[in-house]
Amino acid sequence: MSLRTILTDYRNHDSVAFKARRRRAEILKQTLQQCAPNGQGVRIVDFGGTENFWASVGYDYLRDNGIHITLVNTRPQTLRQTDLFSVLQADVRQFLPSHRYDLCFSNSCIEHVGGTRDQMQFRDAVLRAAPSYFIQTPSFWFPLEPHFLTVGFHWLPRWAQTALIRRVQLGHMRRGRDLLDSRMIAESCTLLSARTLQALFPDAHIHREKVFGLTKSLIAIKTASGP
Numbered sequence: 001m002s003l004r005t006i007l008t009d010y011r012n013h014d015s016v017a018f019k020a021r022r023r024r025a026e027i028l029k030q031t032l033q034q035c036a037p038n039g040q041g042v043r044i045v046d047f048g049g050t051e052n053f054w055a056s057v058g059y060d061y062l063r064d065n066g067i068h069i070t071l072v073n074t075r076p077q078t079l080r081q082t083d084l085f086s087v088l089q090a091d092v093r094q095f096l097p098s099h100r101y102d103l104c105f106s107n108s109c110i111e112h113v114g115g116t117r118d119q120m121q122f123r124d125a126v127l128r129a130a131p132s133y134f135i136q137t138p139s140f141w142f143p144l145e146p147h148f149l150t151v152g153f154h155w156l157p158r159w160a161q162t163a164l165i166r167r168v169q170l171g172h173m174r175r176g177r178d179l180l181d182s183r184m185i186a187e188s189c190t191l192l193s194a195r196t197l198q199a200l201f202p203d204a205h206i207h208r209e210k211v212f213g214l215t216k217s218l219i220a221i222k223t224a225s226g227p
Contacts, residue, residue, distance in 0.1 A: 020209055020216065025057045027207065027219070028105070028134055032067070034223040035102045035132050041066040045101040045129050047092040047122070048073055048109030051085055059084060070101070093121040097129050104130040108146075110137050111191050119190070123200045131224040135201065139208075139215045140191040147189050148173050154191050161186040194218050 036042045042065070046053075049071045054062065062069070062084050071077060072088045072095055079085050088095075092106075093113055104126045113122045126133050138146045145153040149171030153161065165182040169175040176182025194206050197218050204220035 020211070021053075021056045024107075024136065024209065024217075024219070027221075028057060029061070031132070031134050031221055031223060032065070032103065042102045043067075044069045044103045044105050045097065046071050047095070047104065047106040047126070047129075048112070049105065049107060050077060051079055051081060053107055054081075054084070069105075092125055093118055095125045095129065101130040102132060104133040104135075106133075106135045108137060110135060111189055114187075115190055119192070119200060126201075133201070133204070133220065133222055135197075135204075135220040137192050137197065137218055139218050140193040140196075142211075142214055142216045145171070145189075145191070147171055154189070158183070158186055192218065 032042050044067065046069050049069070050073070051071065054069065059081055061067075067084070068086070069084060070086050070088060072090055072092055074089065074091060076089055077087050079087060092109065106126070110119055110122050113119060126135065140154060143151050145151075148154075150164075153164070153170070156164075162176070162179065162182045164170065165173070165176040165185050166179065167175075173185055173188075176185050192200075194208065194215070197220050198204070198206050201220040201222065204222040207219040207221055208215040209217040209219065
């Protein structure tokens with residue numbers, strides 16, 4: 001089994017990624033219990049989400065608890081579990097909900113919306129959408145960059161990232177066609193530290209997901225009753 005499979009393949013039940021996602025799902029279930037009586041009938045809006053993530057939570061669990069999820073994404077999606085999900089195609093930074101949800105959820109999205117100003121707009125959209133939130137993002141201080149799958153890549157200056165992307169294909173990301181395209185790919189991932197995530201969500205508890213004793217991912221969690 002390759003190192004890439006061990007670390008990042010969510011389909012492999014022995015992978016670090018799959019086990020981390022299962023643990024995250026259990027923390028999410030605990031959060032849902034605080035969003036509505038007995039966790040029943042919770043309305044979730046998922047920023048940047050897809051139907052696939054929720055398989056780790058369990059479609060039967062969602063049905064049994066009367067949970068409905070609205071997926072907000074810039075890309076169109078075709079649903080299989082149409083009783084559990086609905087889709088809105090929109091830029092999450094500008095999302096204006098027609099009603100308040102019980103929980104705003106996001107898994108590995110905030111690091112893709114742009115720089116600090118864009119991440120603040122994302123934060124504002126979260127707070128508009130729901131009184132409770134569960135916002136997960138990879139940690140800036142974990143050595144392996146999770147998109148380019150290269151140790152220390154996210155710690156390089158943008159010019160060095162751009163130069164590498166022009167020359168080689170890294171991880172899940174494609175090789176850049178030219179200078180500007182390579183620069184755009186480099187700027188598509190801006191990882192956050194725990195300190196930055198806390199600054200964006202000062203009322204949240206920051207949960208740290210660890211791998212080999214190092215913080216791999218961060219989750220900003222707040223329920224209407226408190227962090």
